Amino acid sequence: MHSVKFTALSCAMLGVFALSADAFAMGGPSGPSTNYIMQGHLGEVMMNPYGTAPLTAIIRDNGYTLHDVTVRIVPKPNGYDLKYKVSDAQLLTHGGIPVFGLYPDYLNHVEVTYTRELRGKRETMTDTYQLYAPPVYTEVAGIPTERHALFGVEVKKVDPEFKDRLYYINNIAEKSGIGTRAVWNNPAGGALQWNFWPQNAVIDTKGDIRWFLFANPIYDLNDMYQAGVMMGFKQNDDGMISWGYGQRYVKYDIMGREVFNRLLPYRFNDISHSVDDAQNGHYFLRVASSNYLRPDGKHVRTVRDVIAEVDQNGVVVDEWRLADILDPYRDNVLKVLDQGAVCLNIDASMAGKTLTDEELAAADKSDAFGDIVGTGAGRNWAHVNSVDYDPEDDSIIISSRHQSAIIKIGRDKEVKWILGSPEGWKKGWAEKVLKPVDSKGNPIKCEGSKCEGDFDWTWTQHTAFKIDEKSKGDIIYVSAFDNGDGRGMEQPALPDEKYSRGVIFKIDQKKGTVEQIWEFGKERGHELFSAVTSLVEYQPDHDSIMMYSATSGAEYDLKTGAFATAPNPTIFEFKWGSTTPSVEIQLKDCTGYQAWPFSIEKAMSQEVLKK
Known part of the structure; x- marks a missing residue:
């Protein structure tokens, strides 16, 4: 019954x-x-379809073939109106309409206009989908400065012509008790203990987060082959994102779909800082040697001093072993570095301290190898933080933080030029140091590491990039973020005298001269000082210069020079030649690495994919 x-x-x-x-x-x-539950005239909605991008979705095509798709995320009150077209290739790849840019912890209204086709019959339709997206989530270290979901945002200025910008933020979480627990020990050395949880997001010019990377499915601090600092993010010509971390280099689209996720070739270890997607489709990876035989017969893992070139299939086609190309015993810069901030190895107890000749000599004679300041292969003597391939002469341009030098090296492994202080370069390298000139080509008088007028070298710089669109033949333009530690081969009397700047140089490669044509930051003084990290890069779509002062804005203990609070990085963008920012957006309570304009149009484009 x-x-x-x-x-x-x-x-x-x-x-x-x-x-x-x-x-x-x-x-x-x-x-x-x-x-x-179904909405509209298409199929089901898949939120976070690939597991790593919670603010994305796919509206399935429901068996139809779709064309002429436009997506609009209806903005919050006073929000940014995000609208983009989707290529047929993307529709076929994802089996529906890819939705990017949902507001977190919010019931989003998504307008989609499309043509659906089935057996020759076409209909043009418009639907509005209501999609709730989850809050931003990241792993934390449990410390007082972690007051925001990733970071806070204060928009200070955005000129109208830049309001369409989306900025990809590559930040790094604080050290935590579950990270930085592993070290290499066979052979000695390496940098595996350099291990911080990733914080990656895309923001709009209203300051809202519109995408973030949920790294957990592809990241595991307990597995040395699944962890490491995520760095070197770039949007490739095909619209997808490549980067490296630990012992892996990877490529994903913005929806989270994996293109490849590869272990480094066994000859190398410890990728960080830079993955350059070259014009020939190859990748130039800033790695280190997994087994370097020193002249004294010792086997070591090296630290941030090898460039590997791999093709589309991951086959290694060339390498630049910098300990065999440069002078790994040049110690001028190493002796004036602030030992409290050797890149992300922040140690407040060492703030303001420099190495004496005796201390450096003792370290070099010891069997201490790894991510430590010192000369010779197996120690952090070079600290290369960017690589840029120049197809004009088949060379690479590198930024070596611990040599305070930007260096161009050919395919033949010969140094073409050195942009940096002439102090300490031995014969064979000294002749390659560029000579400063003014706008009329007249030599600028320099003594030691200091020059007359506004010209200055870069000091512990980051991101040395050739500006292809402005360069022609032997005349090339190079941008860099000059962090400014050890400026003039010395530490200042007071920590608040330090400053950082964005800078652009014009180089005559035939004459061996360099002219400084633009700088910004010096006038702001210590306010924009970034002891570590940061970026300056030309943006052709707006004929502009992007600058990310990534560890500035912290409160400092002026007695020790150490961080008293978390940094508050600032995004700037300038029209070419201007020193008045068109964009100024400050992030709050976070440690930045790099940031750059992200193009959703390129990410969803078919024309680029057909190249």
Whole structure:
């Protein structure tokens, strides 16, 4: 009796659901169907379809072939109106309409206009989908400065012509008790203990987060082959994102779809800082040697001093072993570095301290190898933080933080030029140091590491990039973020005298001269000082210069020079030649590495994919 009543009730309930077939399709005796909530005239919605991008979704095509798709995320009050077209290639790849840019912890309204086709019949339609997206989530270290979901944002200025910008932020979480627990020990050395949880997001010019990387599915601090600092993010010509971390280099699209996720070739270890997507489709990886045989017969893992070139299939086609190309015993810069901030190895107890000749000599004679300041292979003597391939002469341009030098090296492994202080370069390298000139080509007088007028070398700089669009033949333009530690081969009397700047140089490669044509930051003084990290890069779409002062804005203990609070990085963008920012956006309570304009148009484009 009870069984009969239950069956009758169940059938009645199914009848109710059948009355709402537009919203629900429950399946059953009528044949194959679906049993989830449906909206609009297409198929089901897949939130976070690939597991690593929670503010994305796919509206499935429901068996139709889709064309002429436009997506609009209806903005919050006073928000940024995000609208983009989707290529047929992207629609086929994702099996529906890729949705990017949902607001976190919010019921988003998504307008989609499209043409759907089935067996020759076409219909043009517009639907509005209501999609709730989850809050931003990241792993934390449990410290007081972690007051925001990733970071806070204060928009100070955005000129109208830059309001369409989206900025990709590559930040790095604080050290935590579950990270930085592993070290290489066979052979000695390496930098595996350099291990911080990733913080990556895209923000709009209203300051809202519109995408973030949920790294957990591809990241594991307990596995040395799944961890490491995520760095070197770039949007490739095909619109996808490449980067490296620990012992891996990877490529994903903005929806989170994996293109490749590869272990480094066994000859190398410890990728960080830079993955350059070259014009020939190859990748130039800033790695280190997994087994370097020193002249004294010792085997070591080196630290941030090898460039590997790999093709599209991950095959190594060339390498630059810098300990064999440069002078790994040049110690002028090493002796004036602030030992409290050797890149991300922040140690407040060492703030303001420099190495004496005796201390450096003792370290070099010891068997201490690894991510430590010192000369010779197996120690952090070079600290290369960017690589840029120049197809004009088949060379690479590198930024060596611990040599305070930007260096161009050919395919033949010969140094073409050195942009940096002439102090300490021995014969064979000294002749390659560029000579400063003014706008008329007249030599600028320099003594030691200091020059007359506004010209200055870069000091512990980051991101030395050739500006292809402005360069021609032997005349090239190079941008860099001059961090400024050890400026003039010395530490200042007071820590607040330090400053950082963005800078652009014009180099005559034939004459061996360099002219400084633009700088910004010196006038702001210590306010923009970034002891470590940061970026300056030309943006052709707006004929502009992007600058990310990535560890500035912290409060300092002026007695020790150490961070008293978390940094508050600042994004700047300038029209070419201007020193008045068109964009100024400050992030709050975070440690930045790099940031750059992200193009959703390129990410969803078919034209680029057909190259």
